[in-house]
Amino acid sequence: MYVAVKGGERAINNAHRLLAEKRRGDRDVAEIETSQIEQQLSLSVTRVMAEGSLYDRDLAALAIKQGRGDLIEAIFLMRAYRTTLPRFAFSKPVKTAEMDIARRISATFKDLPGGQILGPTFDYTHRLLDFTLMANGEEPATAHTADHPVDETMPRVLDDLLNYEGLIQDEPNPTNDDAPVADLTREAVKFPADRDLRLQNLARGDEGFVLALGYSTQRGYANSHAFVGEIRYGSVAVEIEPEELGFAIDIGDIELTECETVNKFKGSKTKLPQFTRGYGLVFGQNERKAISMALVDRAMRAREMGEQVMGPAQDEEFVMEHSDNVQATGFVEHIKLPHYVDFQGELELVRRMRAEVLERLAKADAADAENARSQPEAAE
Amino acid sequence: MTAQPAPQSGSDQGSIIDPATQARQRWMAVLARTDRAILEQEWHDHFADVQWSHLREPQIGMVMVRGRAGGAGQRFNLGEMTVTRCAVTLSDGTVGHAYVKGRDRIQAQYAALFDAIMQRDDTASDFIDMLAHQQAEAKRENARKVAATKVDFFTLVRGEDE
Secondary structure, eight states: OHHHHHHHHHHHHHHHHHHHHHHHOOTTSOOOOHHHHHHHSHHHHHHHHHHHTEEOHHHHHHHHHHTTTOHHHHHHHHHHHHTTSOEEEEOOOOOGGGOEEEEEEOSSOSBOTTOEEOOSOOTTOOOOOOGGGTSTTOOOOOOOOOSSOOOSOOOOIIIIIIGGGTOBOOOSSTTOTTSOOOOTTTSOOOSSOOHHHHHHHHHTSOHHHHHHHHHHHHTTSSOOOEEEEEEEEEEEEEEEOOTTTOSOEEEEEEEEEEEEEEEOOOOOSSSOOOBEEEEEEEESSOHHHHHHHHHHHHHTTHHHHTOOOOSGGGOHHHHHHHOOHHHHHHHHHHTTSOOHHHHHHHHHHHHHHHHHHHHHHHHHHHHHHHHHHHOGGGGO | OBOOOOOOOOOSOOOOOOHHHHHHHHHHHHHHTSOHHHHHHHHHHHSTTOOEEEEEEEEEEEEEEEEEGGGTSSEEEEEEEEEEEEEEEETTSOEEEEEEESSOHHHHHHHHHHHHHHHHTOTTHHHHHHHHHHHHHHHHHHHHHHHTTEEOHHHHHHOOOO
16 A cells, blocks of 8 residues: 555656656747747637636736646636635726727627727638748737827717617616625525626636537527627726725726627516627637627526526526536546546446346246246247 | 717716825826836935835735626626735835735835825825826827727728728
8 A cells, every 4th residue: 555655656756747848848949938928828818817717917827838738727727826815805896988998899880989999809810821920030010000099988889879779778786886796706606696696607717618608599599689789808997995095096907808798688568678788708808708708698697587598508507507617627537536446336336236137137047947848838 | 870979977986085195096006007127226216215114015915806797787706816015114104005916026015115205205206207108108009009900981981082
């Protein structure tokens, strides 16, 4: 027993050394610096911050390097790190209406105040591999600069344009700030879950999972046909109100992507037909996630809207219990770890069951043979 | 389809803040956005003989960032961000505070020191103004690059400018 432990320890150490060597790769190739990851793989950094649920670009870059580019491993590292830090405060709700816009588009209004701002987007690229990026020394293109900056304030499509005509539902309880805010990092999730908890869960949920569920709502596994009212990506200031100061201070900017969807609603006996809303908000630039989140948020409002639950995206328990990729990875991958004792038990059980069956069959065969001998005519 | 904006409805409750606090909020916001190297250099160039001590050593922690459903509705917890805080006391008893994004203890310490200096006698106000100007310029420059990506449907439709 003791010998086995020692042997395992050496193997583990050597496995980790081999891992370190593999992480470094060919030593004739320059080592990647975390600042390069932070700057040039910024959308990986964004995803690790969002799902790691910790906004820190440098740490996310380090986690990506350490995880050899495995983003879920990097997310795991971020989650583990955040448990070591004290929480100083909750911020005031970020004012996305006052975002410094880097991108802002609407799919519902072509011509709108503030304009359609494309920003740094992959949209309309041809998705052809650009071999100049592979050639060393290629001078990258610099952005064009307009004479005038974008408008400082841009009206919100849902609140300022659609709601003007009363065509869309108001957000429920917009000013009830005395209500406590659920926090799944501090309390166990209970069902039915309110929208605050659902949004927190989706914001840190796995991008692929939320994407697939959002897609499922479009393919008919929820009846919530969506338009993108508005997507905005840019920087917002974060404000906290430290107790020792007694007033709000601005501690710096973070980048966010926000998506608001406009969804159909039939109306009821007591309500005029109105559009309804789905909401997505994610750290960094990630509109795939923001749109998916808005679709799933709207789908999970089925109960509130009195809609029949007909697809997984509408089932909050199904969605929220499976969205977290660190939890999911932990459970899925744990079955590769030693289960020797459990398996010995299973092995014993299967052997015993097989022996019992064989014994029963043997008895039955013997009885059949006995019958055949005593009543040969019955065989006909 | 052309849409028109609705009249603004006051969404966020703004309590009345006195001018001194407003000024302090402004410089704290500027300091939170300034690199450690710039703060350190300025301190060594002009404030190196100031006597001070830590009231609270620089400490790294987190702030839970909150959003609102639909941007204006129910609050929810979006995710955390790293933040460093520090508090210092000048020899005359003036206390300076800093809470800055990220994990740079030195930046937080100098931000707290400049907060104290600005409360004591304003002697860093030119420095703060210069930083504020630089930050506004950088923001404007970025907003001009973004503006170049604005879709100009109007020009496309007319096609008579050539």
